[in-house]
Amino acid sequence: MPGSDKYLPDQKSNSVLWYAVCGDPKIVQHKFQAFYDHGDKHVDPPSSDQIKEWYRNFRQLGFVDVQDAVIHEEATGESVPHVEQHSKKGTVISTVLHKLNNLFLDGPSIRTFHPYHMELIRFNDVADLEERKNFAKAQLEHIRKWEPILQSMWFTGEAKFYTDGRVECHNLIYTDNRKPDETENLPHKVIQQYTPSNKPNIVVWAAMNSELAIGPLFFTDAITSENYKQTLKTFVSKLHQVSSSNEHPILVQDDCNLHSNAEVAEFLEKEFPNHWIGAGSKYAKWPHHSPDLSPINFFLWGYIKSRVYKTSIEDGDVDELKKRIEEAFKNVTPDLLEEAVEEYKTRLERVIKTHGHLVDATIYGEEIDYDQLKVWGTYAWPYI
Helix, strand or coil: CCCHHCCCCHHHHHHHHHHHHHCCCHHHHHHHHHHHCECCEEECCHHHHHHHHHHHHHHHCCCCCCCHHHHHHCCCCCCCCCCCCCCHHHHHHHHHHCHHHHHCCCCCCHCCCCECCCECCCCCCCHHHHHHHHHHHHHHHHEEEEEEEEHHHEEEEEEEECCCCCEEEEEEEEEECCCCCCCCCEECCCCCCCCCCCCCCCEEEEEEEECEEEEEEEEEECHHHHHHHHHHHHHHHHHHCCCCCCCEEEEECCCCCHCCHHHHHHHHHHHHHCEEEEECCCCCCCCCCCHHCHHHHHHHHHHHHHCCCCCCCCCCCHHHHHHHHHHCCCCHHHHHHEEEEEEEHHHHHHHHHHHCCCCHHHHHHHHEEEHHHHCCCCCCCCCC
């Protein structure tokens, strides 16, 4: 194993930032080789253990190297010390890392809440990319003007839980394909294709903000615009119980056709005047095919799924499934919710940096070509 002292400060720093983005050391190693291994200048990538150690140091101490933290503790009046054995470039890198602590601190953590990966059933590519980028810019501008807006947002959505362990949302299915099969040669190709399931299931609705989850609410019959609106009324009633009249919550829903119903839009405009996101909203429209941006999807449903299916459910036992879902919701803590909402902001920033590309999600049948790593930006690449 190569010693950690063979790596320059910027190589360690970038490895930490890349790991914060994707949470997978093997992807970091591919990125490292593409970024630093040029021509006759060969640099072996750091090991998985080294990457994790650097990141662990950064999480705990705010610095990649423990020695930097020791020096920092001994220093007085200096946010980041200037040390002789570090180059000027190295000191700058350490400073940047220290300042980025809050932004990247929990990058991989949000992805380890559950072992499942989001795969989109449909993505329209160019048109979607531009729409996602514009949405992200507008939302970040709102947040820049008034930071507490994040705490005012209630992310909502529904998911279909099957007794066989499958969970689906609008345009989204969870799989365990977090990374390519190591036995396969690169580039890796996802060969699975979406097929509907005929297994017994139940549709669950929930809402969450940075402090509280409301739900689960179950649809006993096929979901329609009418019973969906009734579910929203139930949510509003519960919301009044946990919020004051001085608060101005912002409801967020995705671009599902069901949410586009005119009566639903009319109801939301009445209850959340100019304070809701979705089809028909005057405030903001949720970008098409973007479940990867909502904490409901990249955190909540995957987390609930991981707890519900720890052991298999007898095929057809929907009552047992419902009971497990209710129990799983009791384990959702405020800390997890707060972190997920903060991750929403991080994802918006990443969408802009990557010109609209997906965050922590892939598309069925998409080819991943690692040669593209050589032309991708420092922090921008499709997450496997």
